[in-house]
Amino acid sequence: MLAGKHILLIIGGGIAAFKALDLIRRLRERGALVTPVLTRAGEEFVTPLSVSALAGSKVYRDLFDLGDEAEMGHIQLSRVADLVLVAPATADLMAKMAVGLANDLASTLLLATDTPVMIAPAMNVRMWEHAATQRNLATLRQDGISVVGPNEGDMACGEYGPGRMAEPMEIVAAVEERLVDGPLSGKRVLVTSGPTHEPIDPVRYIANRSSGAQGKAIAASLAAMGAQVTFVTGPADTPPPAGVTVVRVQTAAQMLDAVTQSLPADAAVFAAAVADWRVEGASDRKLKKTKDGLPSLSFAENPDILKTVSGMGADRPKLVVGFAAETDDVFANATAKRQRKGCDWIVANDVSPETEIMGGSENAVTLITADGSEVWPRMDKTAVARNLAARIADALAQ
Numbered sequence: 001m002l003a004g005k006h007i008l009l010i011i012g013g014g015i016a017a018f019k020a021l022d023l024i025r026r027l028r029e030r031g032a033l034v035t036p037v038l039t040r041a042g043e044e045f046v047t048p049l050s051v052s053a054l055a056g057s058k059v060y061r062d063l064f065d066l067g068d069e070a071e072m073g074h075i076q077l078s079r080v081a082d083l084v085l086v087a088p089a090t091a092d093l094m095a096k097m098a099v100g101l102a103n104d105l106a107s108t109l110l111l112a113t114d115t116p117v118m119i120a121p122a123m124n125v126r127m128w129e130h131a132a133t134q135r136n137l138a139t140l141r142q143d144g145i146s147v148v149g150p151n152e153g154d155m156a157c158g159e160y161g162p163g164r165m166a167e168p169m170e171i172v173a174a175v176e177e178r179l180v181d182g183p184l185s186g187k188r189v190l191v192t193s194g195p196t197h198e199p200i201d202p203v204r205y206i207a208n209r210s211s212g213a214q215g216k217a218i219a220a221s222l223a224a225m226g227a228q229v230t231f232v233t234g235p236a237d238t239p240p241p242a243g244v245t246v247v248r249v250q251t252a253a254q255m256l257d258a259v260t261q262s263l264p265a266d267a268a269v270f271a272a273a274v275a276d277w278r279v280e281g282a283s284d285r286k287l288k289k290t291k292d293g294l295p296s297l298s299f300a301e302n303p304d305i306l307k308t309v310s311g312m313g314a315d316r317p318k319l320v321v322g323f324a325a326e327t328d329d330v331f332a333n334a335t336a337k338r339q340r341k342g343c344d345w346i347v348a349n350d351v352s353p354e355t356e357i358m359g360g361s362e363n364a365v366t367l368i369t370a371d372g373s374e375v376w377p378r379m380d381k382t383a384v385a386r387n388l389a390a391r392i393a394d395a396l397a398q
């Protein structure tokens, strides 16, 4: 529920602006107060009258509207809200935000605000994938802005791919996650999850059986406790949870980049099953069958992301948690791993086939800290996640 929460909704100019109308209804159904701001381009897609009627509030449109300044100055307008939500966030608005331009009401509010900001990007797939937009996105994330979507699918412009604005209910879920007051409110936590895919050639890759279920459950529990979660995920079976900032990667090298760009964070949980090796000199052409026999692959070692982050100086999160999936001598191996990687905690589990943990819904873990070890009874992966999130909240409160 969002009872009494005040949301400043900036509606950018794009075909997805029509979904902002439904978004206003959904937010208000949950008790939120919505103050809408419509950009000039936004007015080309939805009318100020329909926005104001649905929001039950005046629509703010112009920076130099003296009437508004007398009622409520733009600085004050930017500060009254609990959250500034930009939906749709166009490529243009994102670029303005990333460089700090303030040449209209929306961009001025975004620069002047000291409240949390969330964006729901929507644009053509090529614009989304353009290096400039991806650079701006990384900058915005680094500035602590949460991002919901975009989703992949058919687009109004006739193309297919990522760029569709997240559905109103997904945005509402993300807003709810962001605004719940919980023990982790105001904390930034990074979670890695899923497997990595290491290419052999453009069509083949090396992977592992991680489903991403445990990482997803941990990210969801942390977000439910109020944390601002960045979820860096390899190609997992399960979709990411709502209410977290999702960064999708394929390879270990990309995961390391994404992790480094998501810092600083108060805590980091490395639940991803990162491939230890990549194929050296992966081919950019499909390998063919030849008369000369089988191709031979040589391997190179991947970066150890957990170890790299654990060894960081100023940027090291206060709490670094690693996982150890072992099939033998779980306790001894995991304890040695904690030392070797330099992390604070290790969540160790026995993934021998008879446990059916890998890919299953349950997990049996031992938490290894500097103070010793705790054996947790076998439980659902969501219960493991809740317990771990609670322990993280305790540790960060110290």
Ligand code: C5P
Residues within 6 Å of the ligand: 192, 252, 270, 271, 272, 273, 274, 275, 276, 302, 303, 304, 305, 306, 307, 321, 322, 323, 324, 325
């Ligand atoms: O060395 P091992 O793969 O068993 O260690 C598991 C832990 O290290 C997990 O937390 C995993 O996410 C992390 N890891 C990593 N980067 C790697 C390999 C493992 O972050 N290249």
